[in-house]
Amino acid sequence: MSLLIKGITIADASSEFNGKTCDVRVEKGAIVEIGKNLELQKHEAVFEQSGAILSPGFFDLNCVFGDPGFETKEDIKTGTAAAAAGGFTGIAIMPNTKPVVHSKGEVEYILNRAKGNLVDVHPIGAISQNLEGKELAEMFDMKQAGAVAFAEAGKAIADDGFMSRALQYALGFDGLLFTHPENKALVGKAQVNESATTILLGMKGIPALAEEMQVSRDIFLAQYHNAPIHISNISTAGSVSLIKKAKKDGVKVSCDVAAHQLVFTEELLNDFDSNYKVKPPLRSKADNKALIAGLKDGTIDAISSQHRPYEIEFKNVEFEIANYGIIALQTVLPLLLQAGLDTALIVEKLAIAPRKLLKLEVPEIKVGAVANFTVFNPTKEWTFNSDTNKSKSANSPLFNKTLKGKVELVYNNGQHIEY
Template sequence: MVCYFCADIPVNRNIIIKISKMNILLKSTTVIDSTSPFNNKTVDILIEDGIITDIDSTLQSIPNITEINLADLHVSRGWFDSSVSFGEPGYEERETILHGLDVAAKSGFTSIALNPNTLPITDTSASIGFLTVKSQQHAVNLYPIGALTVKSEGKDLAELYDMQQAGAVAFGDYKKAIANPNLLKIALLYAQNFNGLVQSFPQDNSIAGKGMVHEEEQSTLLGLKGIPSLAEELQVTRDLFLLEYTGGKLHIPTISTAKSVALIKEAKTKGLAVTCSVTTHHLKLTDNELVKFDANYKVQPPLRTQKDITALHKGIQEGTIDMVTSDHQPIDIEHKKVEFDSASYGTIGLESSFGVLNSIFDIETCINLLTNGKEIFGIEDITIDKGSTANLTLFSPKKELIFDQKDILSTSKNSAFLGKSLKGQSYGIIANKKMILK
């Protein structure tokens, strides 16, 4: 729906508005932005041609304006997710690019980093160009992550520099560990020539073996093959040693153990340029969920213990963990609704991210976690102020809900948070001179 007239926008309607053809007035909205002079103030915000032109306690309506009046309306800088998978090209039955970007927008994200786990693998400048062209008219900014190695096979480096020139913001083989330490060493050395960011998935496959879940009491009770924490921690240790030797920038995505937090904290005290992320499901769910043998809980890294969750929370509070990601990974029903042993790894998470984080942390911390990481990936972070480009997320932090099927916007429905209590809802976004509300 495209609207050109003055109107109050109701909740629960799919609305896409092109701001370039109108003015937008956000009424009675509370700003949550630690970088803004209007932080924690309830104001009206006027947006004209994609620019915030006025912010005040009360702004009068003007002709040809679209007023946005939503219950408990809050606004923040646009949210960013550093690890998102769709499907296109190759797995369109899981999720297409354009529909996935709509899901991201309605979930509150104005920017996402897209993983290279497509078919073919995103490992050339041409494949990066396909993604950027496909997404360029959307409200959500899509930033491709190029594969670190050709076909993500871990044998030969992909054309990293060419991919960066085409728009790649980082390089990593999604959920595939680099077994050859010399290959990672060369990647870290080479990427320094163009300030590239290298990612390394934290799992030593020789230790993980054929494990599927966390190796501890639950795996034994359930008779499922386990992956010990050691598999992650050995890989993190190795990668940090390599980084100390080579220099450069290393990002370790989706850590999950207490020891990994400690290792990265120590590396940062040495001045190493290492960053890391954690998923929303690793901040909320333990391996106790596995008693249901529900494949939605089959994820990489595996769900760990409450001790690990406590350490991850502390790592966030201390600043050791740089960002949180949904690690959104749509999987079609044919590969998820099967026996646990045969099911594919992964859970969707865009729709539930805010509700999970807002149920764990205070709202300021929650929003900081949803906006952190942009600088690491070379993405501009725009404050809420007069004269700034409108790159905003609209949300309400109060609503409590039980997350169920009707809350899933993605084509694939493999959510680990079905039936879980969440807090807060996203209304949508304003970005790239467009507004998308759900």
């Protein structure tokens, strides 16, 4: 069935229709016509919503599902449903499953499980066997099987020599390593940001230094080996400064920030709500501002969800023993709008740049292109609750709250879903 989208504003910097309000016709998975006042054809579905925007489909660089092994948290079906509802037509999923994604067998399993889905699923392989940081995983074999990058899934590699060897090995086959910015020796058992605010709460703090020392280490290694490196989930103003200088010096470094780090701050911990317990921890308003500035000046390449689903028994407990992480795929867009980002920047950091980092094909809004797009309304309000949540888990501080910025439709792989 063909689909006609009426009166839509196009947001795609590479498109001749960028910023224009047009009608878009899609047939058999391709954009076949873009123009004004297109006539509705027989047996054609139509979509029309005032104020809606059509952009290339969003892509998430950093989310966790539970399949295989932890399907009670999230499986491929529910995870991709949450992704689609958040506007994501492509996702890269972390390897911390059971078994760990550390060989081509696990990569092939995930790709087979995700076949036929509207959402493209790209596995990220482990850097080390079992995520232990001791022996290199079969990264070359995993890339050949379809892994798009390699990471330790929110764990930092403490061994400098091991990290150095991993970079050298990946350089040989154009592999990209994602690193987590945390010096575990400085973090210790602390769980929140180190500041006057958290000291008053009586909790041990994680200093910005713990992140920035690790960022510096990874930059030095990347520079030494002339190898690319991607630093995931930065959260401090200092990290932005370090990466900005490294880029200026010609180091092949890229980075992303989780959407919640642009809006949430450590003050939200006053009630000890474990749904605000994330890693890296929530920082200060000054850090929020520096991260937003880093997005605007190009220092920060992409925005990710950092989607981390958990069953209720892992989050509805005392703050100190709760697990880190929130479900986030469906709330990225509202948070970016709350942070004050404009449409062009959201599309660049959420749809274009993530695919470029992974050297994947970037969708375009033009006649003849494969249809891969997201339609969203930046002013429409909706409630995130048990009725609208598509994830198996519900660990979000935004649950049962009214949010502004709604995904209306996604289209990819010849399929579309309206919300």
